[in-house]
Amino acid sequence: MRSILLLTRAEISRLRRNKRYLLFTVxxxxxxxxxxxxxxxxxxxxxxxxxxxxxxxxxFGAFSGALNGNAIRISEERKVGxxxxxxxxxxxxxxxxxxKILTSMVTTILSVVIVLLLGRFYGDVRLPLWEWIVIxxxxxxxxxxFAALAVAIGYRFPPDQVQPITILxxxxxxxxxxxxxxxxxxxxxxxxxxxxxxAIKISTDVIFGKSVPVGLPVxxxxxxAIFVxxxxxxVRSMAESV
Amino acid sequence: xxxxxxxxxVSFENxxxxxxxxxxxxxxxxxxxxxxxxxxLGPNGAGKSTSLDMLLALRKxxxxxxxxFGSDPYHAIKSGNVGxxxxxxxxxxxxxxxxxxxxxxxxxxRPVPVATxxxxxxxxxxxxxxxxxxxxxxxxxxxxxxxIAGESDLIVxxxxxxxxxVETRQRFWAQMKExxxxxxxxxFATHYLxxxxxxxxxILVINRGRLxxxxxxxxxxxxxxxxQLSFRLQNVHEPFLLSLPGLxxxxxxxxxxxxxxxxxxxxxxxxxxxxxxxxxxxxxxLGLEQAFLAITAEDDREADEQSAAQAPQTTKPTAxxxx
Numbered sequence: 001m002r003s004i005l006l007l008t009r010a011e012i013s014r015l016r017r018n019k020r021y022l023l024f025t026v027x028x029x030x031x032x033x034x035x036x037x038x039x040x041x042x043x044x045x046x047x048x049x050x051x052x053x054x055x056x057x058x059x060f061g062a063f064s065g066a067l068n069g070n071a072i073r074i075s076e077e078r079k080v081g082x083x084x085x086x087x088x089x090x091x092x093x094x095x096x097x098x099x100k101i102l103t104s105m106v107t108t109i110l111s112v113v114i115v116l117l118l119g120r121f122y123g124d125v126r127l128p129l130w131e132w133i134v135i136x137x138x139x140x141x142x143x144x145x146f147a148a149l150a151v152a153i154g155y156r157f158p159p160d161q162v163q164p165i166t167i168l169x170x171x172x173x174x175x176x177x178x179x180x181x182x183x184x185x186x187x188x189x190x191x192x193x194x195x196x197x198x199a200i201k202i203s204t205d206v207i208f209g210k211s212v213p214v215g216l217p218v219x220x221x222x223x224x225a226i227f228v229x230x231x232x233x234x235v236r237s238m239a240e241s242v
Numbered sequence: 243x244x245x246x247x248x249x250x251x252v253s254f255e256n257x258x259x260x261x262x263x264x265x266x267x268x269x270x271x272x273x274x275x276x277x278x279x280x281x282x283l284g285p286n287g288a289g290k291s292t293s294l295d296m297l298l299a300l301r302k303x304x305x306x307x308x309x310x311f312g313s314d315p316y317h318a319i320k321s322g323n324v325g326x327x328x329x330x331x332x333x334x335x336x337x338x339x340x341x342x343x344x345x346x347x348x349x350x351x352r353p354v355p356v357a358t359x360x361x362x363x364x365x366x367x368x369x370x371x372x373x374x375x376x377x378x379x380x381x382x383x384x385x386x387x388x389x390i391a392g393e394s395d396l397i398v399x400x401x402x403x404x405x406x407x408v409e410t411r412q413r414f415w416a417q418m419k420e421x422x423x424x425x426x427x428x429x430f431a432t433h434y435l436x437x438x439x440x441x442x443x444x445i446l447v448i449n450r451g452r453l454x455x456x457x458x459x460x461x462x463x464x465x466x467x468x469x470q471l472s473f474r475l476q477n478v479h480e481p482f483l484l485s486l487p488g489l490x491x492x493x494x495x496x497x498x499x500x501x502x503x504x505x506x507x508x509x510x511x512x513x514x515x516x517x518x519x520x521x522x523x524x525x526x527x528l529g530l531e532q533a534f535l536a537i538t539a540e541d542d543r544e545a546d547e548q549s550a551a552q553a554p555q556t557t558k559p560t561a562x563x564x565x
Contacts, residue, residue: 080332088300088319090349
């Protein structure tokens, strides 16, 4: 375990230097919130727009932070042989994957906290403390779904294929999940199944003060199970070729 | 978990690795004993890399058993008994050399001080540079540093001096001898035969996934049989030369004849008895390279004879290059 934490620390210090990554996971949600957050006065999913958009941007930062950098990095590190090199060290067998997921959880917590602070002090969203905590946890833990997906994609595909695949996944889940704009009608029917929608809707329901339909947390767990399963399959199938 | 006791450090028991019908490794059995420096020699595709991969728990044997320090390879590696450097092993991008060596030392239960490792690998001058901006030779030395970042009892190196210039290579081996003097076991694959000759006290020659020869460099040279007989002879009659007793291989350039022979005396007498009067006669022992070529060529020939009913059985001069 100590060696996994050591690798995680090294991974985090690498990411800290990566300005492009920070721009996408922290910078973009913050900028979008500053531009759009107070534009509309309408209510979305029963809550003020500023509150909805805060949750949406937190989800945006956390989910893209978990998927974006990681899938391509894992794929590249597999290609250059770094994963292979690590297998020759005393680091436990799945230490690399665990460290990647821990790293993404640390960086996404940063983006979640920053966006929620922005919502409170710029968007003037006022909530009881427990609601802040629930929202932060839902979005943050929800992002592990994409961290697992990143592992599944990064292990399975070479770097030049990872890029288009992640972009596709990214847009489908963000657009259909109601991250960029609230869903209604047919689109909402389709998007309701996505983990991004579930994370946002749980949060807005909590803010609205109505009980959360059990289907939403179940959806998150099911997606997590699917992507963890895919990740395990990817890692196993590549066991002899990394 | 230092290895003590008298058992072998590494043992392969009838190990095979098949990819479909291709037998990359075919019933390999060998033991490495503590403190030995062993060179693994073989042409490309002989099964060197596959053998090392299996030893390092990167691949599973199709059949057979590998033991390291009395346990399976995976557990031996995870307990820090082995330091390894592979051609295919890469470096974590975006970090400095020092950060990377520090990280890998930290993963080890018995880390070597980072400054010591940097000095031993000769990379103190690039310690502050990013690993993805190094030259080929520097990268190779960083890989080596990762293999010695912990106190391991066995060091496994796959073609360690590739991409190094002559001077660096010599420094590398001087350093390596120091490491081994501490009682470590060293296994390295190489295609530089003089390197195996100078650095190893035991050589394993493998070809077609099988162990062909196992001995000291001197033993390998004599095992190839053989001596080289050279002379000048006008109007050479090749079929006659090919029929000479003891002949292993033949090489003719206009009037210059080189014969590898398992019995150079007999070969020479036969030439003289046939009435020829060659000049500039020279008989020399084979170098390791020629011995290696002779051993693998003989093996290839046997394999060809077994498999090919179509090929005519001429012992053509062998002009293969070792890599």
